[in-house]
Amino acid sequence: MNQTTNHTLHANHTPHSNKTANAQTNSQVNHDIIKAATPTEQKFYDFYLEEHQNMACRRLHFAGSSFGLLGLAKSVKTRSPKPLLKGIVAGYACAWVGHFFFEKNKPASFKFPLKSFASDFRMYGDVVRGNLSLKDRKFDKSR
Template sequence: MSEKKYQSFAEFYPFYLSQHQNGICRALHYLGSAIALYCLSKVFQSGDWSYLLYGLIGGYGCAWIGHFFFEKNKPATFQYPLYSFIADWRMLWDFLTGKLR
């Protein structure tokens, strides 16, 4: 993990991408985000708030498997939880819009 203290999201995002170079790791992040969105939709559909917990477990579980087994690094979320949460959605958006391969 970098010792640098990021003062803005714009500074942090390139570091975040550097920690997600493995394709399987990124794919697991995208899968985790899809699971989280599905669970959020289930909250609205059913009114059952336990789906938020399932979304967190599914989302972070997929991402952490990607880091520990494929990327072989420590998730940035441990040091930068808010920036990492935002960056995960930004990375997904950049992938879906063709800005990332």
């Protein structure tokens, strides 16, 4: 009878151990996927920042992103898509003026629209947190 009890305890313990081991393995796999994706994202963001060295261009991007966020907020408040569309148009107009007239390069959104959009808001966040300057590149902390 002791053998049966020991076998039952061992059998009950093993699935729990397997679940724990599987959870740890899945967690490690997810962590590895995140780590693998990060360098590529960082590489693009480094490229993105290289394309935004001119302070007038950065300021115009910041203003444009602000217009986009204000349009989003107003769209949610009024339950109308018009303010969001206006915010997007104003945002891209500001950004493209910054590139064509100040930075003198082609916007990254032409070749990489989604990565560029995400990087624009990452840059916006870096400015808000004080990691990127709108006055002089020598004050940049995120590079």
